[in-house]
Amino acid sequence: MLKRSLLILALLSFATVAAGAEGGGWKQLFNGKDLTGWKHVGPGGMTVEDGLIKTHGGMGLLYWTAGKVGDCQIRVVFRMRDRNDNSGVFIRIPVEPREEWMPVHYGYEVQIDNEPEKSNEDEYHYTGTLYSLTKPMAKAGKPGPEWNTMEITLDGPRTIVTVNGQKVTDYTEGQPVPERKFDFEPQRGRRPVKGWFGLQNHSDNDIVFFKEVAMRPLKK
Amino acid sequence: MMRRFILFFALALLVALPAQMPAAEWKQLFNGKDLTGWKQVGPGHFEVEDGMLKTVGGMGLLYYTGGKIGNSVIRVVFKVTKPDDNSGVFIRIPIEPREEWMPVNYGYEVQIYDAGDEHHCTGVLYSLTTAMARASKPTGEWNTMDITLDGPHTVVMLNGTKVTDYTEGQPVPERTKDYEPQRGRRPNEGWIGLQNHPREDKSDSGVYFKEVAIKTLKK
Numbered sequence: 369m370l371k372r373s374l375l376i377l378a379l380l381s382f383a384t385v386a387a388g389a390e391g392g393g394w395k396q397l398f399n400g401k402d403l404t405g406w407k408h409v410g411p412g413g414m415t416v417e418d419g420l421i422k423t424h425g426g427m428g429l430l431y432w433t434a435g436k437v438g439d440c441q442i443r444v445v446f447r448m449r450d451r452n453d454n455s456g457v458f459i460r461i462p463v464e465p466r467e468e469w470m471p472v473h474y475g476y477e478v479q480i481d482n483e484p485e486k487s488n489e490d491e492y493h494y495t496g497t498l499y500s501l502t503k504p505m506a507k508a509g510k511p512g513p514e515w516n517t518m519e520i521t522l523d524g525p526r527t528i529v530t531v532n533g534q535k536v537t538d539y540t541e542g543q544p545v546p547e548r549k550f551d552f553e554p555q556r557g558r559r560p561v562k563g564w565f566g567l568q569n570h571s572d573n574d575i576v577f578f579k580e581v582a583m584r585p586l587k588k
Numbered sequence: 589m590m591r592r593f594i595l596f597f598a599l600a601l602l603v604a605l606p607a608q609m610p611a612a613e614w615k616q617l618f619n620g621k622d623l624t625g626w627k628q629v630g631p632g633h634f635e636v637e638d639g640m641l642k643t644v645g646g647m648g649l650l651y652y653t654g655g656k657i658g659n660s661v662i663r664v665v666f667k668v669t670k671p672d673d674n675s676g677v678f679i680r681i682p683i684e685p686r687e688e689w690m691p692v693n694y695g696y697e698v699q700i701y702d703a704g705d706e707h708h709c710t711g712v713l714y715s716l717t718t719a720m721a722r723a724s725k726p727t728g729e730w731n732t733m734d735i736t737l738d739g740p741h742t743v744v745m746l747n748g749t750k751v752t753d754y755t756e757g758q759p760v761p762e763r764t765k766d767y768e769p770q771r772g773r774r775p776n777e778g779w780i781g782l783q784n785h786p787r788e789d790k791s792d793s794g795v796y797f798k799e800v801a802i803k804t805l806k807k
Contacts, residue, residue: 463682463694466770470690474683555686 394443394582397432407433410468412569421578423569428468429458431566437583438562442520445580446480448512454487455480455576456499459520459527460563473555475563476501478520478529478537480576482509492546496529496536500553501545508534515579523586524561614663614801617652626650630688632784632792641797643675643784648688651678651781652800658777662735663801666700669794671727674785675700676714679735679742680778693770695778698735698744698752700795702727707761711744711751715768716760723749730798738805739776 397405400419408414412425421430444457461475471477477499484493492500495509496518508531510516521528525541541558548556567578617625620639628634632645641650657679664677681695691697697714706712706719711733723746725731736743740756756773763771782800787793 466693466772470694473686474690557686 393584395584396580396582398578398581400579403430405433406430406566409465412571414567414569419579421567421581423455423567423574423576424572426569426571426574429465429471429566429568431458431461431465431471431564432581436560436562436564438522438560439524439586439588440522441584441586442522442565443580443582443584444518444520444567444578445515446518446576446578447510447515448480448482449575449577451511452481452483452486453512453576454570454574456568456570457518457520458564458566458568459522460559460561461565462560462563464564465566471564471566472552474559475565476527476554476559477568478518480509480518480568482507482511494536496531498527498529498537498539500549501556502537502539504536505538506531506534506536508532508536521586522562525558613803615803616799616801617654618797618800620798623650625653627653629685632786634782634784637796639798641782641800643782643793643795645792646784646786649678649685649691649781649783651681651685651691651779655779656775656777657780657802658737658775659739659805659807660737660802661805662737662780663799663803664733664735664782664797665730665799666733666795666797667725667730668700668702668727669796670787672703672787673701673793673795674783674787675793675795676783676785677733677735678779678781678783679737680774680776681781682775682778684779685781691779691781692767694774696742696769696774697783698733700733700783711746713742713744713752713754715763715765716771717752717754719751720753721746721749721751723747723751736805737776740773 402416408430410428412428414430415422456477456479458471458475458477461471465471479493479497479499480495482495491504494504494507497504516532519530527539529537545556622636628648628650630648632648634650635642635644676697676699678691679696681691685691699708699712699714700710702710702724707715709719710724712719731747734745742754744752760771785793
């Protein structure tokens, strides 16, 4: 009986490790303690509390300072403080950010917002979409305070986003997008294959926590 | 007689050719007729009037769509119609512009504004360098501005007088206004453009450009 329990325990541990962040070639970009390797630009900021990155004010972004990334997967584990809060993950930013608007207009924001209708935005502004540009293939965001896992695949000019295991976005550069409706929406046009990336802090009313930001190269 | 004539003709050609060479090195980017090769982003626009580019509204820019430029001299010949007319020449823009603020924050604007202080007047890198001279012609007269992009070194000559001599990495004053450019290095090569900017009282500036040309730096 004990042997069987041990076997089960061993199998469970194995499964947990394989599914966990340490497996599968993931490299942790947030050390759980401080913002080493990250830099903030624009209004507001980010702090680390209880091992989590916490957004303050905005709109700004905390970008990863090590350079451009492409042909990789980015995994972000986040939760909203309230039932719904606004944040996002910037990708494909062509030059190192100095302020918050170049990333909007020349990169993409993978949106975090489960209730875009409350700010008069349509479903192209839902969690997991390329903000204002793609239509969600699924609405898979969980309300706060539940944790969500977002995986962003940058495969050359193709961008795939899954939220909690469901595919929300599958977009390849050059495919048609809707017209720009608001002046805060991104300018249209191609984004680069490799770019800087970062986490958005949206406003005082939108507090989002990140417990993991990880990356692994694409297997080719 | 015929032989001598041919010899004379050949010699004349030899003499004439070298004298012609420098002028031929300039490539005109504005054809004097329309905006072929240029694209507007941001508010306002440019009009072609009597063979000249004229600024309307703003703030926006008309950028040259032929790609990045470095190791070159850019020549603009311009005039203002009021002392507080405002315009400029964007240089070293790292990526193709889609709107007006990325060029401000990641490129440089060589300022055109005679009413500005020593960090914001004609020929300086807007808000970043101190004018070495005030070299503008009186309102209404043509000015020639030559902007040399020599790797990370930027020199601005206004009517033959040096106004700016700046190399990437040299210290600059702190940013004091939210519309001033973010500090930091600019690339050796970048997109270029002409700024359309209204006056302080919001009326259109009347800045005219009659020539925009480039030539490659000899190395």
